[in-house]
Structures are given as structure tokens and as C-alpha cells.
Amino acid sequence: MNKVLSIGGSDTSGGGGIEADIRTFEKYNIFNLVAIENIVTMAPQTWAVTQYTEPNDLFAAQLQTTLAVDLNGIKVGMISDVDNFNTLVGYLESVNPSVLLVDPVMATKLSIDNDRMVNLETYKAKLLAKADIITPNILEAAMLTGVESINNVSEMKVAAEKLSSYGIKYVVIKSGSRFGDNLATDVLYDGTTFEIFQRESIATDYNHGAGCTFSAAVLANTVKGLPIHEAVLDAKNFTFQSIENAVRVNQFVGHVWQGENGHGATK
Numbered sequence: 359m360n361k362v363l364s365i366g367g368s369d370t371s372g373g374g375g376i377e378a379d380i381r382t383f384e385k386y387n388i389f390n391l392v393a394i395e396n397i398v399t400m401a402p403q404t405w406a407v408t409q410y411t412e413p414n415d416l417f418a419a420q421l422q423t424t425l426a427v428d429l430n431g432i433k434v435g436m437i438s439d440v441d442n443f444n445t446l447v448g449y450l451e452s453v454n455p456s457v458l459l460v461d462p463v464m465a466t467k468l469s470i471d472n473d474r475m476v477n478l479e480t481y482k483a484k485l486l487a488k489a490d491i492i493t494p495n496i497l498e499a500a501m502l503t504g505v506e507s508i509n510n511v512s513e514m515k516v517a518a519e520k521l522s523s524y525g526i527k528y529v530v531i532k533s534g535s536r537f538g539d540n541l542a543t544d545v546l547y548d549g550t551t552f553e554i555f556q557r558e559s560i561a562t563d564y565n566h567g568a569g570c571t572f573s574a575a576v577l578a579n580t581v582k583g584l585p586i587h588e589a590v591l592d593a594k595n596f597t598f599q600s601i602e603n604a605v606r607v608n609q610f611v612g613h614v615w616q617g618e619n620g621h622g623a624t625k
């Protein structure tokens with residue numbers, strides 16, 4: 359059975375991060391290990407988010423655990439802390455995974471204050487450049503390429519080219535519903551050719567966890583041997599269905615649902 363490692367944050371409310379990864383990998387029949395770098399919690403009255411970074415020795419011990427397992431791929435999500443980042447980089451250099459997907463989770467649907475994050479240039483040079491696949495949304499792609507904003511498909515393509523020049527094999531940039539044109543557009547660039555994936559944008563705020571679900575599905579498909587085009591297409595459809603099946607968690611938030619028996623909650 360294929361085994362992957364999911365490294366990132368745990369979302370106590372169950373929507374994004376490691377929790378979305380676990381549900382997604384299970385749907386793809388892939389076994390996953392976890393290394394939790396941070397935990398986010400929410401204030402029950404306001405839903406204000408607090409991020410707790412795992413102590414470095416605990417994070418390192420989780421990564422060490424995985425050295426006893428043959429992994430078919432690694433996914434990296436939200437990393438909150440400089441020391442943990444350096445530990446992660448050392449770990450990736452030592453294991454040299456066959457597929458490394460980095461979802462550069464920096465601009466999420468939650469607002470998280472963080473002044474312990476590694477600076478962007480280091481992030482790009484030491485982590486992003488090692489990735490086989492990256493899956494930023496347009497806000498993250500803008501941050502990573504140093505432009506103010508990305509407003510249309512041609513600007514997505516420019517950003518994808520720039521990110522690809524760091525030596526990344528496959529760049530996937532996601533607009534989600536941010537263009538306000540009723541289309542959710544993803545651009546895939548393989549260093550030579552662009553492919554555009556579009557579906558209608560579902561009118562909902564209940565899409566927390568969509569990005570993690572999408573990137574976990576891309577990794578799952580790649581590990582199973584699908585060519586990148588099919589891996590992305592299937593992941594997009596899987597995520598679309600998970601958004602359609604979203605679960606209302608409370609008055610503040612609704613999360614995507616990867617399981618059967620859709621709930622179909624929208625706000």
C-alpha cells in the first residue's frame with residue numbers, strides 16, 4: 359500500500375490542514391503518517407484564531423519516527439516557525455522523497471498572525487525549490503513572486519513561469535472563487551506548457567479545507583502514477599465535490615467534506 363507523510367498544521371475545527379489531508383488520503387486508499395508542526399485553535403465566542411507551534415524537539419521526533427517507514431511521497435502544508443522550518447529542511451535533505459508536494463500555506467481562509475515564520479527568500483530557496491509540485495493560491499503566488507496581486511489568467515501564467523524558474527517541476531496556481539467571474543480556475547505549468555482547468559465557482563463561504571484537500575488529492579494521484587494532467591483534473595473534481603458536500607460547523611464556518619452522503623450546506 360502507498361504511504362505518504364503529511365507535514366503541517368492541525369486545525370482543531372477539523373476543516374483544513376492535517377485533518378483534511380487524512381480524510382482525503384483515506385478516500386484515495388493511501389495510508390498517511392503525520393508530523394504536526396502547529397495546532398490552530400479558535401475562540402468559541404469570536405472564532406479568533408490562535409496558532410500554537412509545536413516545540414522543536416517534538417516536531418523533530420515526529421519526523422524521526424518516519425525514518426522507519428518507506429514513504430512514497432511527502433506533503434508539506436503550513437509551517438509556522440523558523441526552527442521547525444530548518445529541521446524540516448534538514449529532514450527533507452536526508453530522506454530525499456520520491457515526490458515532494460509543497461502547499462505554501464501562507465494566505466488561508468483563516469487570519470493567522472505569525473511573526474515566527476521564515477522569510478520568503480529562505481522559504482523559496484530552501485523548501486520551495488526542492489518541491490516537485492507546488493500548489494499556491496493566487497494570494498500566495500503573488501507573495502512568492504513579489505507582485506501586488508494576481509487578477510486574471512494571464513497574470514496566473516506569468517506567476518507560474520516565475521515559480522517554475524526556481525526549478526519546480528509542476529506549478530499549480532489556484533484562483534478559487536477570488537476573481538468574481540463565476541469560475542474557479544487552476545493553472546498548471548510544467549516548464550513548457552500551460553493547462554487551464556476551469557469549473558463553475560460554487561457560491562459558498564463553506565470551502566475551508568479546499569486547498570488542503572486539493573493538494574492532498576494531487577499528491578495521492580501522483581503517487582499512484584497518474585500523469586500530472588490527470589492528477590490535477592481528478593483532484594479538482596474531487597475538491598469540487600467536497601465543496602458541494604460542505605458541512606456547516608457553526609455560525610462562523612463551514613468545512614469541505616470528503617466523504618459520501620453530501621451535506622450540501624452553503625452560506
Ligand SMILES: Nc1ncnc2c1ncn2[C@@H]1O[C@H](COP(=O)(O)OP(=O)(O)O)[C@@H](O)[C@H]1O
Pocket residue numbers: 465466467494495532533534535542543544557558559560561562565567568569570572593594597598601
Ligand atoms: N467556491 C469554489 N467553487 C469551486 N471550486 C473552488 C471554490 N473554491 C475553491 N475551489 C477550488 O478548490 C481548489 C482549492 O482552491 P482554493 O480554495 O483557492 O485553495 P486555498 O485553500 O489554498 O486557498 C482549487 O481547485 C479551486 O479552484
Ligand SMILES: Cc1ncc(COP(=O)(O)O)c(C=O)c1O
Pocket residue numbers: 366367368369373374375376378398435436463466467468565566567568569570571
Ligand atoms: C493548520 C491549517 N493548515 C492549512 C489550512 C488551509 O486551509 P485551506 O485548505 O482552507 O486553505 C488551514 C486552514 O484552516 C489550517 O488551519
